[in-house]
Amino acid sequence: MLEARGLTKFYGSLKALDSLDLLIEPGQVFCLLGANGAGKTTTINLFLDFIEASAGEARVHGLQVAEHPLETKKHLAYIPERVMLYRNLTGLENLEYFTALAGHEEYSQDQLRGFLTEAGLSEEAIDRRISAYSKGMRQKVGIAIAVAKKAKALLLDEPTSGLDPKASTEFSELLKRLSGEGVAVLMATHDLFRAKETGTHVGIMNRGRLVAHLTTEEIGHADLERLYLEHMRG
């Protein structure tokens, strides 16, 4: 579903991403670990065609992203680290707008409310303007937008940062459910514990290179942490 082939990105002489090869099948949750600047967000930006690859290619559903920028995005949903919404609109109005732009005009108001409560937003918050929302509440709207899009692949850039532990756990449940439904997930995260819990695969990045790639079944939590630190030192 999500595929990178020799994907490389230079910023001037800085190699932000170095020949990344990656294949994420439907139902897989791939957690990308690594320090800030390791190339996680660059990878996601390349899948979104927000930046141009210096070499290699990113594919979504078999289509090359750079050649089919609109078509490939139909299959993607994206949750950034800080979900940004329109301040003067309510949570519901934001969701309605974003889902409409994603091509889903069919949802009723009740269905839209359902997505928001499912994402963990309280009933009374739904009709309040975003300017009164906390970061966690905005993340929940972002999650609802992604779920409502019914995408085949999710690109998540530290989606749970700012969420309280309960919401974070609920989000993990949601991811499991979606992967059970055959959604492919690429998630950049700092959270080793969460990666071990929800991921089917884990990759460790350092200075633009994917230095380790394993399935979570192969490895215990303690081992993952040790492995991670080893690679960070290296």
Place this chain on the structure above:
Amino acid sequence: MVMRIARKELLEMTRDGRFRVAGGVVLLLLLTALGLGWSRHADVTAAHETAVAQEREIWEAQGEKSPHSASHYGVYAFKPTGRLAFFDTGTEAYTGVTVWLESHKQNQFLYRPARDGNTLQRFGELTAATVLQLLMPLLIILLAFSAFAGERESGTLRQVLSLGVRRRDLAIGKALGVAGALALLLVPAVLLGAAALTAATADSESGGLMRTLLLAGAYLLYLGAFVGVTLAVSARAPSARFALVGLLGFWVFVCLAAPRAATDLAKAYYPTPSAQEFAAALADEKEAGIDGVDYEDFLEARKQELLAEYGVDDVEALPINYGGWRFEVSEEYGNQFFDLHYSRLWDQFEAQDRFRQRVGFAAPLLAVRSLSMSLAGSDFAHFRWFAEQAEQYRRRLVAFLNNDMRDNAGAAAFSYRQDRRLWRQAPVFAYDAPDALWALSGQSEAVAALVLWPVLSAFLAWGAAARLKP
């Protein structure tokens, strides 16, 4: 999709305090300007009608006197204010609307309020036209400078683009959103304006509806250009602040600097004499004559022709009144100089207007201003149209009086008297207003600039949106 985006933009704007305040102020000014314009127009029209009626009465009631004295007594001619002049008063404050018509002289126009104006009024009278020309663009900039730059800064643009939205749909949607917000302000103003137009007396001008529609079209093109430029800059600017500063700079250039510079340059390239210089030059040339033929020579030549025509060798022997005939000859002599000097002066003013129109290619304000005055019938070309008719009428009236004396006074000189019967027969001034196409014919450059600007700016916005970076 596009309508969806437009609706959201509009919803956001109407909830935004900045838009509410700025929009409210502009709407208030627009309605005030329309109201003031309307009451001024009603006053002027009423005064004009009273004056026209009274002027004829006064003329007919001037009592017994020689027809030539009556020609010195003179009449006033008033330029009817067009129905649309309440919207755009144009140059009437400078050119004047009233002229005193008498024998021997083509007079300068009277009632020029600008002569009595203070410095503040120099900046411009508050008319609906100036609100649309200067403040609406400012409002458009305030509404739309952050359209792309602001969304990019806040991060919402990334999310919108991640959905697979066409960048051009986004641009069209945003343009329509701004248009919708402007419509919220313009619709009440247009309704009020339309009501005022319907209530206005329709007789003073031809092609009223055509002029109104063209006027509306001109302003839509003008405001459309600003929407396009604002969106293009917002899409290309590195930040919203940068977009705002850049656009305000553009506004200052288009709305303040360029008009000022255009006027100064027009005066420098096409200089016009002051009123005193003009009068002095006219008097000097009249004194000196054309090619050495001064009034005495001119009269002598005409006298010889006259004597030959009647086959007599002395004016005493003529069957007509020589004095009356000679008055008309002096008119003919003088008119050559009026024709020459006034057309030279007015050609210069028109050249200045043309020059300003051409600057419209650089600053669309000058194009819309020129076209707006013209369609409102308050520009210099309409003034000249009136002034030339008034002058032709003066010549007809004076000739009518002189010829009466020539034909009927016999040997009597100033003892020859006429009365109300003759005054009644004197020609009446009837103003023939030009139609909309005539107004447009002098505005080809303004029209071209006004079409070019929105097309070009839409093109720029289109291109900038296509290359929009998240």
